Amino acid sequence: MRMKRFKILSTLLLVSFLIAVFQSTVMSFVEGFNLGYGIASFELENHVQSETFTYLDLKPKTDDITPNTHNIKDSTALFLIPTKASVVAFYPETHQKSVAEIAISVVNGLLNLGILVCFVYVLVIFIKIVLSFRRSEVFEDINIKRINIIGIGFLVLGALSSAWQGLSIFMARQAIELTDYTISYANIIDWDDIVMGLIILLMNEVLRLATGYKKEQDLTI
Amino acid sequence: MSIIVNLDVMMAKRKMSLNELSEKVDVTPANLSILKTGKAKAIRFSTLEAICEALDCQPGDILEYEK
Numbered sequence: 001m002r003m004k005r006f007k008i009l010s011t012l013l014l015v016s017f018l019i020a021v022f023q024s025t026v027m028s029f030v031e032g033f034n035l036g037y038g039i040a041s042f043e044l045e046n047h048v049q050s051e052t053f054t055y056l057d058l059k060p061k062t063d064d065i066t067p068n069t070h071n072i073k074d075s076t077a078l079f080l081i082p083t084k085a086s087v088v089a090f091y092p093e094t095h096q097k098s099v100a101e102i103a104i105s106v107v108n109g110l111l112n113l114g115i116l117v118c119f120v121y122v123l124v125i126f127i128k129i130v131l132s133f134r135r136s137e138v139f140e141d142i143n144i145k146r147i148n149i150i151g152i153g154f155l156v157l158g159a160l161s162s163a164w165q166g167l168s169i170f171m172a173r174q175a176i177e178l179t180d181y182t183i184s185y186a187n188i189i190d191w192d193d194i195v196m197g198l199i200i201l202l203m204n205e206v207l208r209l210a211t212g213y214k215k216e217q218d219l220t221i
Numbered sequence: 222m223s224i225i226v227n228l229d230v231m232m233a234k235r236k237m238s239l240n241e242l243s244e245k246v247d248v249t250p251a252n253l254s255i256l257k258t259g260k261a262k263a264i265r266f267s268t269l270e271a272i273c274e275a276l277d278c279q280p281g282d283i284l285e286y287e288k
Contacts, residue, residue, distance in 0.1 A: 219262035221252045 003136055010133040017126065039088055048090045053172035055165060058082045058181035068180070082181070089176050104171055111164040115157060122153035139211040147204040154197030161190040225285045228257045231276045246271035 039050050060081065067077030097105070125146050132143055166188045173183050232242060239257070243250045248268060255261050256268075269280055276283075 216262045219255065219260065221248060221256045221261045221264050221268050 006138070007134050007136070010130050014127065014130040014134075017130075021123065043090075046090075047093050049093055049095060050088050050090050051175065052086060052088045053168060053176065054086045055084050055168060056082075056087060056172055057184040057187050058085050058178065059184045059186075061180055061182055087172065087176060087178075101171070101174070104167060108164060108167045108171065111160055111167065115160045115164060118153055118157050118160060122150050122157070125149050125153070139207075139214045141211065144204060144208050144211060147200060147207065151197050151201035151204055154193050154200060158190045158193030158197060161193060162188055165190065223287050225287055226256055226259050226261070226283060227285055228253075228272070228283055231278055231282055232257075235276050235278075237276065242272070242275055245275040 039052070042048075043050055058081070065079050067079050069078045069080050070076065071078055129143055129146050129150070132140065132146075137143065166185070169183055169185055169188060176183075232239070239250050239253055243253050246253075246268065248256075248271070256264065264284075269283070272283060273280060
């Protein structure tokens with residue numbers, strides 16, 4: 001009965017995880033692709049080049065809140081505070097980037113690649129664990145190693161994401177200045193991934209202890 | 222490990238095979254083999270009692286402490 005519940009939960013976890021990955025990566029990719037296509041078309045038509053700055057937290061420059069949009073339904077005034085906003089900057093075709101800007105862009109690209117590789121690796125390991133759990137292989141050393149890798153993977157993801165976020169904000173602040181908003185450094189540390197990684201590592205230690213007890217139990221005659 | 226299992230000695234004295242003892246004490250030959258080769262981490266009192274009864278001996282005849 002206990003293993004049945006365990007297998008059902010493992011299956012639910014796997015399905016939820018795959019849906020979450022689909023929603024957060026595949027759909028974002030499709031939306032990003034469409035946006036990129038639109039920007040490229042605009043560039044070609046207007047003979048400009050663009051640079052996109054994503055995941056920017058924008059804070060109003062002043063404490064004096066003046067409504068900047070309105071509600072179409074009842075025409076009431078609204079004040080928009082964009083978080084995780086994207087800004088597309090358009091430059092003339094002749095615009096040249098400095099060496100420092102190119103270097104920062106390359107580092108940012110490498111960080112992005114690192115995040116992608118780390119994410120895919122964690123994903124593969126996670127699927128292996130859940131499949132192993134569904135075969136009732138719970139107290140296995142290989143699973144403890146895999147869960148450890150996932151925990152460390154989340155910590156690495158958190159560190160890489162934070163570095164990427166910090167560098168993106170730095171690049172954006174160097175290139176653009178908005179009239180009503182400042183680009184904030186407030187949320188650059190990706191605590192979600194870091195806390196998740198630490199929780200996974202802690203839970204893994206519980207599993208490691210349980211596996212040790214099980215081994216002793218198996219060798220009790 | 223300083224606890225030595227002398228199960229094989231007692232089995233030889235009683236001229237009893239592993240399978241025979243296994244049937245008498247209701248423990249699998251594989252588990253008895255683990256016990257005999259000293260790989261076991263612990264032994265239950267119920268198992269020890271059954272072995273002592275089957276081999277007609279004392280726990281001290283099977284287990285020995287060596288410094």
